[in-house]
Amino acid sequence: MEKIFTRPETLYDLSMHYCPGCGHGIAHRLVAEIVDELAIREKVIGIAPVGCAVVAYDYWNFDCSEAAHGRALAVATAIKRVHPQNIVFTYQGDGDLAAIGTNETIHAANRGENLTVIFINNAVYGMTGGQMAPTTLLGQKTSTCIEGREKEKHGYPLKISEMLALLPGVCFIERVSMHNPQWVLKTKQAIKQAFQNQIDNLGFSLVEILSPCPTYWGLNPKESLDWIRDVMQKEFPLGKIK
Amino acid sequence: MLKKRILISGNEAIAQGAIQAGCSFYAGYPITPQNELIAYMAKHMPKTNGVFIQAESELAAINMVYGASAAGARSMTSSSSPGISLKQEGISYIAGSQLPAVIVNIMRGGPGLGNIAPAQSDYFQATRGGGHGDYNLIVLAPGSVQEAYDLTQKGFELADKYRIPVMILGDGILGQMMEPIELSTEKIKTAIAKPWALCGCRGRKPNIIKSFFLREGALEVFNLKLQKQYETIKKKEALFEGLFLNDAKVVIVAYGTMARIAKSAISQLRLKGKKIGLIRPITLWPFPQAAFKAGNKKRKYLVVEMSYGQMLEDVKLIVNGRQRIEFLGRSGGGMPSEKEIINRINKII
Numbered sequence: 001m002e003k004i005f006t007r008p009e010t011l012y013d014l015s016m017h018y019c020p021g022c023g024h025g026i027a028h029r030l031v032a033e034i035v036d037e038l039a040i041r042e043k044v045i046g047i048a049p050v051g052c053a054v055v056a057y058d059y060w061n062f063d064c065s066e067a068a069h070g071r072a073l074a075v076a077t078a079i080k081r082v083h084p085q086n087i088v089f090t091y092q093g094d095g096d097l098a099a100i101g102t103n104e105t106i107h108a109a110n111r112g113e114n115l116t117v118i119f120i121n122n123a124v125y126g127m128t129g130g131q132m133a134p135t136t137l138l139g140q141k142t143s144t145c146i147e148g149r150e151k152e153k154h155g156y157p158l159k160i161s162e163m164l165a166l167l168p169g170v171c172f173i174e175r176v177s178m179h180n181p182q183w184v185l186k187t188k189q190a191i192k193q194a195f196q197n198q199i200d201n202l203g204f205s206l207v208e209i210l211s212p213c214p215t216y217w218g219l220n221p222k223e224s225l226d227w228i229r230d231v232m233q234k235e236f237p238l239g240k241i242k
Numbered sequence: 243m244l245k246k247r248i249l250i251s252g253n254e255a256i257a258q259g260a261i262q263a264g265c266s267f268y269a270g271y272p273i274t275p276q277n278e279l280i281a282y283m284a285k286h287m288p289k290t291n292g293v294f295i296q297a298e299s300e301l302a303a304i305n306m307v308y309g310a311s312a313a314g315a316r317s318m319t320s321s322s323s324p325g326i327s328l329k330q331e332g333i334s335y336i337a338g339s340q341l342p343a344v345i346v347n348i349m350r351g352g353p354g355l356g357n358i359a360p361a362q363s364d365y366f367q368a369t370r371g372g373g374h375g376d377y378n379l380i381v382l383a384p385g386s387v388q389e390a391y392d393l394t395q396k397g398f399e400l401a402d403k404y405r406i407p408v409m410i411l412g413d414g415i416l417g418q419m420m421e422p423i424e425l426s427t428e429k430i431k432t433a434i435a436k437p438w439a440l441c442g443c444r445g446r447k448p449n450i451i452k453s454f455f456l457r458e459g460a461l462e463v464f465n466l467k468l469q470k471q472y473e474t475i476k477k478k479e480a481l482f483e484g485l486f487l488n489d490a491k492v493v494i495v496a497y498g499t500m501a502r503i504a505k506s507a508i509s510q511l512r513l514k515g516k517k518i519g520l521i522r523p524i525t526l527w528p529f530p531q532a533a534f535k536a537g538n539k540k541r542k543y544l545v546v547e548m549s550y551g552q553m554l555e556d557v558k559l560i561v562n563g564r565q566r567i568e569f570l571g572r573s574g575g576g577m578p579s580e581k582e583i584i585n586r587i588n589k590i591i
Contacts, residue, residue: 042444045313048452057450063440065312065451068335071305074297078309078317079440081293082267086442104305107298 008032010041010061017055021221023178023211024053027120030188031091032060034195044087045079047072051093052126070101073108076115087198089116094135095125098160102134105160109204112169116194117206119161122213123232130216134158137235142216157235161208165242171203173241177210179228183238210236246425252390252416253278253320255423256346257286259394260318264431265344266292267310267317269303273325274358275414276348280320290430300325304332304345311341312451314439316398316431320346322414323364324355326372333407334373337468338453342401344394345379346410348417351574359575360414362500365552368411369527376465378472379407380479381526383497387421393524395426400479402434404471411526413548415499475528482530483522486512487537490519492590495557496546497523500577504546507583518587529556542566542590548577 007013010032016025035041041062048056050069057064067075072090080088097105097119108115124142125131131144135157139148149157165173172194176187187209194205210232212224219227250258257279260268268287270280280296287294293310297303303319310317321329326347336343349364351357368381380400384390390412397408440449455461483501485508487493496504501522511518519541521533534557542565545554554569561567570578570586 043442045440045442054454055456057448057452061443061448063443063448063450065309065440066335066339066454067308068305068331071301071308071332074302074305075309075312077295078267078269078293078306078315079313081295082310082313082315083441103298104302107302 008036010035012059012061014059016059018052019215021212021214021224022052023120023122023209023213026178026184027118027209027211028056028059030184030191031118033188034192035062037192038195038199040087040195043085044089045083047076047088047090049090049092049096051096053091053093053120054127056091070096070099071104072096072101073104073113073115073117077108077111077113080113080115087116087195089118089195091118092120093126094121094123094133098134098158102160106164106167109164109206110167110169112203114198114201114203115205116198117204118191119206119208120211121208121236122211124213124216126213126216134160137232159236161206161241164206169204170206170242172197172205173208175208175210175236175238175241177228177233177238178212179210179225208236245427247422248425249420249422250387251278251418251420252384252387252412253348253418254282255387255391256320256394256410257282258425259391260344260398261286261290261292262426262430263316263395263398264433265316265318265398266290266433267307267315268292268319269295269297269306270320271297271300271303271325273322275350275360275417276320276322276346278417279346279348300328301332304329307343308332308336308339308341311336311343312339312440314433314436314441316402316433318344318346320348322348322350323352323361326364326367330373333379334371334375334377335453336407337371337377337379338375339451340405341407341451342405343407344397344401344410345407347412349411349413357575358414360499360548360577361573362413362498362548363552363573364411365526365547365549368409369529369556377468378527379409380404380475381409381411383411383524383526384416385483385498385501385522385524387416387419388423390416391423404475411498413499479525480528480530480532481524482533483524484520484533486517486519487521489517490538490541491517492542492544492587493519493521494544494546494583495521495523495553497526497553500546500548503578503580504583507580507587510580510584511587516587516591523553526553529560531560534560540565542568544568544570544586544590546578546583547571549573
């Protein structure tokens with residue numbers, strides 16, 4: 001019988017530490033599948049973030065570095081400049097990429113660094129216990145905006161992808177979602193494009209992935225996927241931004 | 243082969259020393275009084291196929307150095323006091339990830355924005371780690387432009403030997419002052435093999451660069467490994483210059499630019515028959531304890547700094563109450579003059 005579905009070579013055979021219904025496991029797997037499909041496992045270098053995915057290198061079977069919170073794109077910039085022949089990517093959450101690391105994000109993009117960015121937007125700080133993120137929706141309750149995010153007190157959800165799309169150094173930005181199997185496949189296609197662009201030396205590519213965090217959304221896994229579809233996508237519309 | 247002598251500033255000598263040592267990655271952010279260094283790197287790094295990046299901040303610059311070191315390059319950043327404060331997070335991560343790197347601090351007055359006058363008031367920050375966690379960096383304090391050139395090269399060797407961050411600690415005078423130096427006649431160093439570095443896992447297991455030890459007990463094991471290495475460095479790498487330590491009744495302890503002024507004062511005093519000596523620590527961490535063990539047991543010390551008494555604490559720890567220690571220090575734009583040192587010595591003697 002023909003085997004048509006298997007664990008990617010790039011993903012170790014381990015159970016992950018993520019909560020039930022979390023999106024990180026799927027996103028890790030999609031990255032691993034693309035690394036296999038592009039046959040780049042021996043030349044890829046990943047940068048793990050500070051956040052729930054800090055130990056992503058425990059699951060991926062290729063060279064990885066940690067970076068301090070927010071500094072992944074500074075670290076990635078240097079690694080790519082030292083080894084232009086390698087394929088370098090960062091995997092970052094919303095707090096990492098769009099709050100503490102906004103400066104590094106904007107300037108790496110503006111320099112047109114030939115890098116791939118996997119940006120997980122789950123609208124909350126997961127690892128530290130569910131605080132307000134730059135991408136938290138108006139009205140969304142977190143441990144640091146207990147009545148829900150209010151524009152007068154907390155400002156608006158930050159659309160960093162749309163901001164980055166303005167920069168001439170940026171080659172490709174797409175916002176995708178993991179709320180159903182169809183969009184998981186679209187997410188995979190976008191990740192593949194973002195890696196292919198780097199292989200083709202086209203410059204800075206970013207994939208923003210709307211990803212469920214049932215634990216800190218106070219929803220069950222199924223409700224979380226529906227919330228992405230019905231609520232989150234209204235603030236963060238899907239599709240190619242650049 | 244004829245040795246090549248050139249006239250160059252301390253900042254430029256550090257940059258040239260780095261290039262000579264095979265530094266192939268530099269990232270920095272402008273700040274006075276070290277701007278000649280970043281400009282020199284911008285001009286000269288491309289000639290040796292090195293990477294130069296003007297970073298968007300000190301945070302980005304030190305984290306770029308982290309990345310370049312993780313990728314196996316000899317890498318450096320430079321700044322002055324306020325900028326070095328910003329780099330402390332990154333330096334802690336470099337220490338925690340056991341990465342070699344060279345960080346230059348051309349000190350200016352503080353606290354806060356302070357001023358751009360030379361100072362030595364970052365001694366505590368440099369010699370106690372500076373960022374969070376139990377770690378140290380090797381701190382080299384050049385006393386001349388030639389030594390700035392030489393010690394920068396040594397800094398890269400030590401950084402790779404121990405996989406540790408090394409700081410070159412100078413002040414605004416050393417950075418700006420021009421002196422003739424003798425250039426190395428050796429070829430520029432080429433990259434050394436670093437089997438732990440990130441370059442893609444072809445033919446080997448993946449390499450991971452990290453400072454995160456979540457499993458119970460793991461961080462303590464790692465920290466003990468660091469501490470053991472620090473003990474080795476303390477035994478093997480301490481350096482100092484001693485003058486007249488055999489007969490000195492008063493020994494001045496000073497480093498960097500301050501030691502040069504102390505040397506002038508000592509020459510004047512010895513012409514008048516006064517037995518004054520000098521201990522000039524070249525490594526501030528590890529602090530050269532051996533310098534204080536030899537010689538006249540009854541001698542007194544005068545610690546002279548461009549601060550209000552930072553290295554003084556290390557001298558007190560070593561002398562441990564056995565001998566008298568006096569202190570002369572100014573900071574924030576002023577520095578002890580030759581005359582002030584002579585006057586103080588005359589009072590002590």
